[in-house]
Ligand SMILES: Cc1cc2nc3c(=O)[nH]c(=O)nc-3n(C[C@H](O)[C@H](O)[C@H](O)COP(=O)(O)O)c2cc1C
């Protein structure tokens with residue numbers, strides 16, 4: 609897959625692009641609804657002998673439009689999104705740098721410059737896709753704005769439990785710790801990436817060494833507590849149990865939240881390595897214990913609960 613970064617004004621010569629069937633959207637998470645849209649663009653490309661494309665935006669429009677002071681967090685930061693879209697077998701990914709000027713394009717200007725001028729012959733978007741200033745362009749206005757230069761298909765609402773599957777809903781599930789329910793919406797368990805850093809080196813002395821995963825800031829972190837997780841190290845996936853929290857048993861002051869994984873059947877030095885944590889089942893809240901013995905006894909129970917969880921899903 610070729611990744612092409614676009615700016616405003618447009619910085620590419622259309623003559624270098626093949627005729628395209630293009631899916632349009634932000635696609636945070638590349639969830640099951642998004643996958644339908646993207647795979648429809650691929651199918652239409654095959655039928656119409658076009659190349660397949662996806663257009664996404666970066667950063668999230670809310671950064672520019674709401675001028676939110678709070679930094680945005682993603683289900684899939686750009687790099688992760690690129691990987692997943694590549695796995696869906698798409699030829700071209702266009703990443704449009706989302707700025708105020710770009711957001712101010714009128715719907716017709718967006719279509720002229722970022723669809724027609726990119727040699728797009730077929731557009732695919734979901735039923736609620738909107739484009740142009742204030743999102744005034746919709747799937748109802750698209751036939752008019754297309755100037756009959758491209759055809760298009762609209763993907764109907766993909767639901768789960770009678771509700772639309774959306775990035776907003778998935779972010780809420782993550783923030784509520786409902787990680788076990790995510791495969792139905794996302795099509796996979798939620799994953800975060802980070803580098804393994806140094807903790808207080810206490811873990812080993814209490815019999816539970818942990819990999820301290822310094823999760824990249826762009827990811828949404830599930831709420832404080834203990835989880836059954838899988839962790840990817842190098843080529844392999846391992847089961848484990850993870851604590852997200854401030855270790856109140858030891859720390860008086862809340863410093864930075866830590867993500868610590870006790871990896872089962874594992875004894876390697878992985879400091880400095882990039883790992884992926886896959887969030888399965890929430891097990892319990894983080895607690896302040898009156899002593900190390902109580903903490904250790906609880907971690908042992910957590911480990912047994914996680915082992916039991918994995919035994920059940922592997923059946
Ligand atoms: C499965 C698991 C559950 C944990 N639960 C708690 C907890 O409830 N309260 C707490 O203060 N620390 C908890 N911890 C954190 C331990 O206190 C921590 O791993 C230990 O102090 C080692 O820290 P270090 O890696 O910074 O040396 C938990 C750790 C693991 C692996």
Ligand SMILES: Nc1ncnc2c1ncn2[C@@H]1O[C@H](COP(=O)(O)OP(=O)(O)OP(=O)(O)O)[C@@H](O)[C@H]1O
Pocket residue numbers: 632633634635636641642644645732733734735736737763764765766767772773774775776777
């Ligand atoms: N559940 C769904 N069913 C069908 N199409 C969808 C669904 N969710 C999103 N789409 C389509 O996928 C593209 C990307 O959508 P977008 O990035 O706005 O996702 P979203 O999940 O609706 O996000 P948000 O929660 O931020 O509204 C759009 O064309 C949109 O219409």
